[in-house]
Structures are given as structure tokens and as C-alpha cells.
Amino acid sequence: MSREIHLDAPNIGELEKQYLSRAVDSGYVSTIGDAVTEFEDKCAEYLNAQKAVSTNSGTSAIHIALHELGIGEGDEVIVPALTFIATGNPVMYAGATPVLADVDIRTWNIEPASVEKAVTEKTKAIIPVHLYGNPCNMDEINKIAKKYNLYVVEDAAESLGALYGGRFTGALGDLGCFSFNGNKTITTGGGGMVVGNDVQRMEHIKYLINQARDKKEEIYHSEIGFNYRLTNIQAALGLAQFEKLAGFLEKKRLFNGVYKEELKDLNTIRFQEQYDGAESSFWFTCILSEDGAARKELQKRLEQKGIPTRRIFTPINEFPPYRDCKFIDNGNAHNIYERGVCLPGSTRNGLDDIKYVCSTLKEFYYEGCSAD
Numbered sequence: 001m002s003r004e005i006h007l008d009a010p011n012i013g014e015l016e017k018q019y020l021s022r023a024v025d026s027g028y029v030s031t032i033g034d035a036v037t038e039f040e041d042k043c044a045e046y047l048n049a050q051k052a053v054s055t056n057s058g059t060s061a062i063h064i065a066l067h068e069l070g071i072g073e074g075d076e077v078i079v080p081a082l083t084f085i086a087t088g089n090p091v092m093y094a095g096a097t098p099v100l101a102d103v104d105i106r107t108w109n110i111e112p113a114s115v116e117k118a119v120t121e122k123t124k125a126i127i128p129v130h131l132y133g134n135p136c137n138m139d140e141i142n143k144i145a146k147k148y149n150l151y152v153v154e155d156a157a158e159s160l161g162a163l164y165g166g167r168f169t170g171a172l173g174d175l176g177c178f179s180f181n182g183n184k185t186i187t188t189g190g191g192g193m194v195v196g197n198d199v200q201r202m203e204h205i206k207y208l209i210n211q212a213r214d215k216k217e218e219i220y221h222s223e224i225g226f227n228y229r230l231t232n233i234q235a236a237l238g239l240a241q242f243e244k245l246a247g248f249l250e251k252k253r254l255f256n257g258v259y260k261e262e263l264k265d266l267n268t269i270r271f272q273e274q275y276d277g278a279e280s281s282f283w284f285t286c287i288l289s290e291d292g293a294a295r296k297e298l299q300k301r302l303e304q305k306g307i308p309t310r311r312i313f314t315p316i317n318e319f320p321p322y323r324d325c326k327f328i329d330n331g332n333a334h335n336i337y338e339r340g341v342c343l344p345g346s347t348r349n350g351l352d353d354i355k356y357v358c359s360t361l362k363e364f365y366y367e368g369c370s371a372d
């Protein structure tokens with residue numbers, strides 16, 4: 001078969017080559033250069049936030065955000081159980097304690113009622129994750145945060161371009177964190193971004209990620225900093241990708257529309273749903289099959305037909321370092337993990353590829369769920 005279907009492959013081409021060679025020709029390939037500030041400014045402007053600071057990963061973006069907010073030993077941070085491990089690990093790096101909240105069975109996002117149950121005297125922050133690009137119920141999250149005086153650090157790693165109440169995710173809490181890893185909506189090869197409206201706080205983050213190097217003295221460090229900088233080469237790649245963001249988002253929304261239209265008569269599957277006022281960026285279109293066995297058969301069949309899929313993230317409470325974490329568990333995270341599948345979402349696919357995925361899925365279900 002000549003058709004090649006991509007799950008999450010990055011979409012890079014001539015424009016990226018141009019921008020990269022410009023950066024190389026400039027001689028600035030490391031942590032100094034125009035592309036870094038330009039990329040940060042473009043992101044802040046797009047998201048309608050006061051300031052953005054680039055980092056070398058989404059994970060380091062979350063870590064520096066927690067560090068900046070003074071979160072450390074003895075503090076609790078509420079995170080959803082159903083997320084990528086990189087939401088929880090920075091809480092551990094900071095020496096704080098993750099407390100896990102369950103997710104909503106319809107939207108797969110952190111459930112406000114579980115968050116409220118997880119709050120204690122020690123709680124300092126909530127990290128809502130806009131899973132697969134689908135915005136959380138930020139009105140409720142922000143209400144709870146206000147009631148208990150907690151910070152909100154959005155993990156918007158998967159949701160660049162998603163909207164909630166007409167505003168971009170990542171700019172709805174105290175700080176927002178993005179990832180530009182190779183599989184994300186746009187990529188810098190590897191990288192991340194912290195976004196916020198408190199300029200003083202953001203400038204301190206910029207200082208901390210640069211080894212806390214004081215501007216006053218030639219080389220002087222008055223705090224323990226980090227080397228979390230994005231390089232000029234990576235930022236150049238990011239600038240090229242940024243120009244394509246609108247097109248990528250349009251394509252992902254189109255894919256989601258095709259999946260929903262083509263599969264609407266299959267009452268055995270359910271799509272991830274959105275809250276009122278949310279507009280997902282559809283990093284991935286994901287479905288739930290009726291049970292774990294059916295999900296497994298479906299993945300097997302699609303693989304046989306050259307269609308790559310991925311399971312939903314393993315709930316983080318199922319990993320050894322998180323096994324003993326307090327968890328407000330309603331069974332939803334595990335349920336979604338058992339039954340859920342991410343369908344091909346890369347913008348390198350064409351509409352015909354997505355239609356092929358749909359017809360293969362339909363064939364499978366109309367045959368009665370057997371891959372043999």
C-alpha cells in the first residue's frame with residue numbers, strides 16, 4: 001500500500017529550511033539571537049497575554065512556573081489523574097506533593113467537583129490540563145481557585161490555539177505552559193513557553209531560566225537559576241511553524257469534522273466532548289470504544305490496515321512514583337484509558353487519508369468487532 005498515514009508526525013518544509021539557514025548564517029545558533037525574542041513576542045501577541053518566555057521544553061516551563069510561584073516542600077498541587085506524566089513530574093521536582101483529581105467522563109478533563117474535594121490547607125495550586133486540545137471548564141476551576149486562594153497554572157502543552165469563552169487557553173490562569181515538542185501542534189524540535197500577564201513575574205522567570213544571571217554585573221548570580229533556555233535555532237524553527245499555525249488548526253478542525261460526520265452512525269463509539277464555550281484545537285481526535293477488549297481489537301485492525309493509533313495516557317496514579325498519591329477517584333480516568341484511542345491527527349495527512357481511516361473503522365464495526 002502506498003498510502004502513509006501519520007499519527008502525530010511534525011509538518012515541516014521549505015519555510016523551516018529558510019528560517020533555519022538564516023539563523024545559521026547569522027552566527028547566532030545558541031541562546032542569544034533575534035529569533036528567541038521574536039518568537040516570544042509573537043506568542044504573547046497571539047495569545048493576548050502580556051509576556052511569554054520560551055524554555056527548552058514544556059516540562060521545564062511547568063517546573064519554572066511552579067518554582068516562580070514559590071511552590072515547594074509541604075505544598076500540595078492538584079493535577080488530573082488522566083494526563084501525560086510531564087504534568088505531574090514538575091510538582092515532584094519542586095518537592096511538592098501532587099494530589100490527583102479525577103476527570104469528567106464526557107470531556108476527559110479535570111472535574112471541578114473532584115478538584116474541590118482534593119483541596120486541603122496545604123493546597124497551593126491547580127494544574128488544569130486541556131487534554132488533546134480540549135479546554136477545561138476554566139470558569140469553575142478559576143472560581144475554586146479564587147475561593148481557596150490557589151494559583152492556576154494551565155498545562156496548555158496540547159492546546160495551542162484552543163479557546164474558552166473566546167480567550168486562548170494558556171492565558172486564562174496565573175501562568176500558562178506550552179510545549180513545542182515534535183508531536184505537538186507546532187514544533188521547535190523541542191521547546192516550551194510560559195505565558196502570563198504579571199510582567200514582573202514573567203521577567204523574573206526569564207532571569208531564572210538564564211542561570212539567574214544578573215544584568216547589573218558581568219557574571220553574577222544572586223539566586224539559584226536554571227539552564228532552561230530555548231536556542232535561537234529552535235526559535236527560528238518555531239517562527240516558521242508559527243506562520244503555519246492557523247493552517248494547522250484549520251486542518252485539525254476539518255479532520256475532526258470529517259471524523260464526526262463519517263462516524264456519526266456508529267453508536268458504539270463516543271467522541272471526547274467539549275464544555276459550553278470551549279473550542280478545542282483538536283490536537284488529536286479521540287474516541288471511546290465500548291470496552292477495553294473492543295478498543296484492543298480496533299487498534300489491531302487499524303494497524304493491519306496501515307493506520308497508526310495511540311492509547312489514551314495511562315492515568316498517572318498507575319505509575320510507581322504516583323501510586324501512593326491521594327486520588328479523588330470516580331473511576332473515570334481508568335475507564336477512559338481502557339476504552340480510548342487517539343486517531344491519526346498529523347497535519348501531514350490529507351482529507352482522503354482521514355476518510356480512509358473512517359471507512360476502515362466503519363468496516364470493522366459493521367463486521368461485528370472481530371479483527372480476524
Ligand SMILES: *Cc1c(COP(=O)(O)O)cnc(C)c1O
Nearest residue numbers: 057058059084086087157179181
Ligand atoms: C507534551 C506535554 C508536556 C510536556 O512537554 P515537553 O515539551 O515534552 O516537555 C506536558 N504536558 C502535557 C499534557 C503534554 O502533552
